[in-house]
Amino acid sequence: xxxxxxxxxxxxxxxxxxxxxxxxxxxxxxxxxxxxxxxxxxxxxxxxxxxxxxxxxxxxxxxxxxxxxxxxxxxxxxxxxxxxxxxxxxxxxxxxxxxxxxxxxxxxxxxxxxxxxxxxxxxxxxxxxxxxxxxxxxxxxxxxxxxxxxxxxxxxxxxxxxxxxxxxxxxxxxxxxxxxxxxxxxxxxxxxxxxxxxxxxxxxxxxxxxxxxxxxxxxxxxxxxxxxxxxxxxxxxxxxxxxxxxxxxxxxxxxxxxxxxxxxxxxxxxxxxxx
Amino acid sequence: xxxxxxxxxxxxxxxxxxxxxxxxxxxxxxxxxxxxxxxxxxxxxxxxxxxxxxxxxxxxxxxxxxxxxxxxxxxxxxxxxxxxxxxxxxxxxxxxxxxxxxxxxxxxxxxxxxxxxxxxxxxxxxxxxxxxxxxxxxxxxxxxxxxxxxxxxxxxxxxxxxxxxxxxxxxxxxxxxxxxxxxxxxxxxxxxxxxxxxxxxxxxxxxxxxxxxxxxxxxxxxxxxxxxxxxxxxxxxxxxxxxxxxxxxxxxxxxxxxxxxxxxxxxxxxxxxxxxxxxxxxxx
Numbered sequence: 243x244x245x246x247x248x249x250x251x252x253x254x255x256x257x258x259x260x261x262x263x264x265x266x267x268x269x270x271x272x273x274x275x276x277x278x279x280x281x282x283x284x285x286x287x288x289x290x291x292x293x294x295x296x297x298x299x300x301x302x303x304x305x306x307x308x309x310x311x312x313x314x315x316x317x318x319x320x321x322x323x324x325x326x327x328x329x330x331x332x333x334x335x336x337x338x339x340x341x342x343x344x345x346x347x348x349x350x351x352x353x354x355x356x357x358x359x360x361x362x363x364x365x366x367x368x369x370x371x372x373x374x375x376x377x378x379x380x381x382x383x384x385x386x387x388x389x390x391x392x393x394x395x396x397x398x399x400x401x402x403x404x405x406x407x408x409x410x411x412x413x414x415x416x417x418x419x420x421x422x423x424x425x426x427x428x429x430x431x432x433x434x435x436x437x438x439x440x441x442x443x444x445x446x447x448x449x450x451x452x453x454x455x456x457x458x459x460x461x462x463x464x465x466x467x468x469x470x471x472x473x474x475x476x477x478x479x480x481x482x483x484x485x486x487x488x489x490x491x492x493x494x495x496x497x498x499x500x501x502x503x504x505x506x507x508x509x510x511x512x513x514x515x516x517x
Numbered sequence: 518x519x520x521x522x523x524x525x526x527x528x529x530x531x532x533x534x535x536x537x538x539x540x541x542x543x544x545x546x547x548x549x550x551x552x553x554x555x556x557x558x559x560x561x562x563x564x565x566x567x568x569x570x571x572x573x574x575x576x577x578x579x580x581x582x583x584x585x586x587x588x589x590x591x592x593x594x595x596x597x598x599x600x601x602x603x604x605x606x607x608x609x610x611x612x613x614x615x616x617x618x619x620x621x622x623x624x625x626x627x628x629x630x631x632x633x634x635x636x637x638x639x640x641x642x643x644x645x646x647x648x649x650x651x652x653x654x655x656x657x658x659x660x661x662x663x664x665x666x667x668x669x670x671x672x673x674x675x676x677x678x679x680x681x682x683x684x685x686x687x688x689x690x691x692x693x694x695x696x697x698x699x700x701x702x703x704x705x706x707x708x709x710x711x712x713x714x715x716x717x718x719x720x721x722x723x724x725x726x727x728x729x730x731x732x733x734x735x736x737x738x739x740x741x742x743x744x745x746x747x748x749x750x751x752x753x754x755x756x757x758x759x760x761x762x763x764x765x766x767x768x769x770x771x772x773x774x775x776x777x778x779x780x781x782x783x784x785x786x787x788x789x790x791x792x793x794x795x796x797x798x799x800x801x
Contacts, residue, residue, distance in 0.1 A: 252619055254657060376623045408619050411661050457614050464615035467575050467607040468628040468675065469599050479626035479639045 253371040259301040260372045263488040264381025270495045271369045277502045278358050278365075282509040287357055289505060293498050294361055303371050311367045312360060319359055326352035370407070377480065379404035383473075384482055397473030405461070413454060420449050518683060518715050519574060519605070521549040523583035526569055543569040545738035546583065551717065551731075553682065556709045558726035559719045560749075561735035562760045567719050570735070571687045574717065575607040588682065603632060606676030610688045612668035621663075621671050622647065622656040628679040639678075646677035649712065650704050666697020670704050677708065683715035684708070690722060698722070723750075723764045727785045734759065751782035766790045 259267070274293070281287055298305060312319075330352075332345025370378070383400040390396050421431065424445055431442050526544040529537045544566045551557050561567040572578040573585050576592040587605050590597040606628075609615045618624030622643050629639045647653040650670040660668055669689050676684055686705060690698040702718075702725050709716045718725060726732050732749045734742035736759050742749055750756070750763050753771040757763075763771070770784040770793070778797065784790050 252659060254620075254659065374623065375619045404619075405617070408617070412613055457611075460609065460611055460614035461617070463577060464607075464609055465617060465627075467577060467602060467609075468617075468679065469602045469631040470627075471599065471631065475633045476630055477633050477635060477639065479623065479630055479636065479643070481636055 252374050253303045253307060255302045255372075257300060257302040257372070258487065259297060259368070261487065262372075262491055263482055263484055264373050264377040265385050265482060265484075266488045266491045266495070267369050267373055268378070268381050268385060270491070271366055273495055273499050274365045275362060277499055278361055280506045281358075281502060282506040285505050285509060286502060287354065289498070289502055290361060294364060297368055298364070301368055301372050303368070308364060308367055308371065311363055315359065315363055319356055322359060323352045323356050326355050375404040375407035378407070380478065380480065380482055397476075401473075409454075409457065412457075413450070416453060417446065417450055420446055518553040518555075519549060519551040519585070519587055519717075521547055521573070521583065521585045523548065524570070524573060524580050524585055525582035526566075526573065526578060527581045528569075542738055544573070544580075547735075547738070547740050549733070549740070551683075551715065553715050554709075554713045555715055555730040556706065556728070557715070557717045558729035558732045558746075559717065559735060560721065560723070560726060560732060560761060562721055565735040566738040567735045568687055569738075571607070571685050571717070571719050574605050574683075574685050576601045576605075577607070599632075603679050604681055605683045605685060606679055606681035608669065608672045608676055608684065608686045608689050610691050612665050612672060612692065615672050616660045616668060616675075619659060620656075621652065621658050621660060624660060624671060625674045625678050628675055632679060642678040642680070643674075646674040647671075649677055649708060650674045664697055665693040666700045669693065669697070669701045673701070673704055673708070677712075677714075681714065683717065685717045685719070687719045688721070689718075690720065690725065698725070721761070723762055723767075727764060734761070746785055747783035750785060 274290075278290060281290055298308065327344055327348050328342055330345060330348035332347030332349075334346040335343050336346060336349065337344040373381070379400040382403065383396055386394070386396045386400075421429075425431070429442065429445060431439070431446070434442070524544055524547040525542065527540045527542050530539045530541070532538040547566075547570060559567045559570065569578065573580060573592060574587060576587075576598055579593050585592045587601045590601050590604075592601055616624050617627050625643045625646055626639050629642050634642065643656075644653065647656055650673050652667065652670050652674060655663065655667065655671075660671060663671065672689075673684065673686075684705070686701075689701050689705075693701065705716050705718060706728060708714045718729065720726065726749075727746050729746055732742075732744065732746055733740050734749060734756070741759065742752065742755065750767045753763050753767065762768075764785060766787045766789065767784055770780050770790050774780045774782075780790075780793055780797070784793060
């Protein structure tokens with residue numbers, strides 16, 4: 243069940259998206275997220291949908307695999323939808339039951355908010371599914387490189403990220419194992435109110451933390467044994483350099499952003515298709 | 518290649534203020550001399566100090582007393598640290614906790630990257646090392662999807678890619694199933710034979726040391742026995758006292774000997790035992 247979280251898991255395949263420079267993918271993800279927040283009206287979301295669908299198709303990652311990650315945010319998604327649906331005041335009341343009512347504005351915000359959240363997760367999942375954590379780290383390190391002059395430990399941050407990503411599946415598996423062990427001994431994670439459920443997590447979290455520290459210790463030793471001594475004097479097995487397809491991708495992405503910005507402006511200026 | 522003189526290491530337990538509360542001597546005045554190109558085994562039950570000793574060879578730990586030289590370099594010299602670690606690679610017990618990369622080939626490349634090896638050379642080394650451990654066809658796989666034995670072979674390849682002269686394997690098979698265990702030991706033997714790499718295998722499985730050139734047996738931080746496997750395994754009683762099992766064939770031969778069959782000492786394998794028994798039968 244918790245293994246369904248796809249965020250941070252690489253899906254090996256040979257596709258154009260996989261082959262892109264990680265920097266392109268990082269920038270694209272950020273641009274895509276920003277674009278979701280400036281999107282206005284049906285037109286904006288239609289553009290985002292087309293762009294996302296195109297990228298998903300090109301990535302060759304099965305859509306079903308990708309949506310597994312959505313289950314993890316289902317609760318947040320429902321809460322957002324419910325709050326927006328019932329609490330936003332609008333001009334036209336569509337439905338009323340006691341103090342609950344749904345207005346046109348509420349309905350619209352709720353739907354768009356749900357779409358926005360889903361796209362956020364899908365967008366960032368594509369990045370992590372098509373990029374190995376090492377690539378991702380390299381990309382991040384290179385993109386944030388200029389910050390080194392300000393004494394930001396860029397290499398260290400990047401390394402920590404990549405290790406965290408590498409250990410997500412291992413720790414998830416371990417959580418599953420501990421959970422089953424506790425259930426076998428009569429632990430109850432399912433019933434009770436929120437506080438009882440939270441309390442039931444303690445016997446799960448304590449062993450998990452202990453084991454995580456032990457793993458961290460082992461890993462640090464293994465890394466030192468293989469001569470890891472920070473970013474200085476390190477060479478790269480897969481050095482990053484832009485190729486033709488990366489430049490094309492940049493053009494496509496910024497083109498998409500431009501279209502998005504113009505459409506948002508047009509929608510708010512002329513009020514066209516402002517559903 | 519590796520020489521230790523009066524090597525001693527104390528684990529210190531500190532109280533909350535950071536004062537030494539108690540000491541536990543893990544390695545106690547050990548003298549070692551290991552020649553290049555040999556297959557060495559270090560045996561001992563849990564807590565005999567064998568893993569602590571292994572960590573000294575890679576300069577993860579430095580001796581409390583005494584000295585250890587790797588290729589003439591004193592492990593206490595800080596500026597030689599990376600040379601020593603490049604020269605004497607180490608493979609640890611838990612396969613999951615020593616793989617850094619998320620793709621097999623990236624993990625193998627991690628060591629050379631740290632050494633500052635040029636990119637083309639890294640790729641060459643990665644291919645060569647993965648080939649040497651028979652994992653080349655898994656190069657694009659995620660380590661999470663490999664079996665324990667395969668993961669350990671990837672870890673060995675990761676060390677090989679640093680071009681060490683010596684590899685220390687610290688109980689590499691403790692968490693593996695019998696099939697994985699066999700594949701890891703075969704790999705280590707192959708590297709020793711074909712590439713001439715000195716192997717130091719730390720283990721408590723007796724079957725794994727049968728083909729070693731030299732065996733050290735440790736107990737309570739001291740080297741209590743050493744010699745070739747035949748010499749070690751002919752002392753069945755002494756080994757039992759050290760809570761170590763002997764290989765089954767050896768044990769059977771020993772028990773038969775006790776019952777009066779004139780078998781020679783130090784039989785190590787089933788084949789050997791069968792041969793000896795057949796000869797006995799033909800003499801009768």
